[in-house]
Amino acid sequence: GQNIDQPTEMTATEGAIVQINCTYQTSGFNGLFWYQQHAGEAPTFLSYNVLDGLEEKGRFSSFLSRSKGYSYLLLKELQMKDSASYLCAVREGGGADGLTFGKGTHLIIQP
Amino acid sequence: DTAVSQTPKYLVTQMGNDKSIKCEQNLGHDTMYWYKQDSKKFLKIMFSYNNKELIINETVPNRFSPKSPDKAHLNLHINSLELGDSAVYFCASSQFPLSGRRDTQYFGPGTRLTVL
Numbered sequence: 001g002q003n004i005d006q007p008t009e010m011t012a013t014e015g016a017i018v019q020i021n022c023t024y025q026t027s028g029f030n031g032l033f034w035y036q037q038h039a040g041e042a043p044t045f046l047s048y049n050v051l052d053g054l055e056e057k058g059r060f061s062s063f064l065s066r067s068k069g070y071s072y073l074l075l076k077e078l079q080m081k082d083s084a085s086y087l088c089a090v091r092e093g094g095g096a097d098g099l100t101f102g103k104g105t106h107l108i109i110q111p
Numbered sequence: 112d113t114a115v116s117q118t119p120k121y122l123v124t125q126m127g128n129d130k131s132i133k134c135e136q137n138l139g140h141d142t143m144y145w146y147k148q149d150s151k152k153f154l155k156i157m158f159s160y161n162n163k164e165l166i167i168n169e170t171v172p173n174r175f176s177p178k179s180p181d182k183a184h185l186n187l188h189i190n191s192l193e194l195g196d197s198a199v200y201f202c203a204s205s206q207f208p209l210s211g212r213r214d215t216q217y218f219g220p221g222t223r224l225t226v227l
Contacts, residue, residue, distance in 0.1 A: 033215070042218040043218050045215045087154065098144045098168075100156065104153075104154075
């Protein structure tokens with residue numbers, strides 16, 4: 001079966017760094033995505049990894065280890081607006097199939 | 112300049128009714144999707160569709176059916192609505208995925224369905 005695990009909730013301080021982990025066990029693997037979702041809004045794309053290693057994009061970085069079935073999203077210089085849910089999602093196949101999402105990590109930023 | 116749009120944003124209806132949610136994308140994408148997000152915020156794929164195939168998540172009841180009049184639209188029809196259908200439904204689109212190719216999905220704003 002498919003299993004994508006992330007912590008349910010995390011708290012961090014404004015200006016600090018936080019790492020959100022995601023582990024996955026899926027029947028196939030064709031890329032891992034991170035999405036941000038503010039309450040009452042649509043998920044918005046943050047990052048994509050298909051090869052092992054780190055992808056950096058401004059204050060956000062994402063890491064992938066396919067052999068370990070593991071990814072993390074690193075957020076630096078945290079701002080209050082970063083308070084949101086962060087969704088880890090795996091694309092399993094190469095055809096027109098959708099993403100398999102984890103249950104999301106609710107990140108709370110404190111002043 | 113909305114990339115993926117859905118209507119209506121809110122839908123309140125009685126049990127047993129039939130309703131539709133519309134989705135349109137102006138990104139020129141080949142593939143469209145419907146996701147359901149339940150009260151625990153768990154986002155789950157329902158359908159994915161392009162001009163070659165319809166993939167249905169086996170857990171979706173056959174009361175739900177996608178209908179695509181053209182490549183830019185994928186509407187969701189729901190028959191005989193039940194209380195458990197209450198959720199937020201998101202439409203999304205992407206370029207037709209090829210192996211090893213980046214395939215970002217862009218989500219619509221969501222439709223909050225409440226069944227009374």
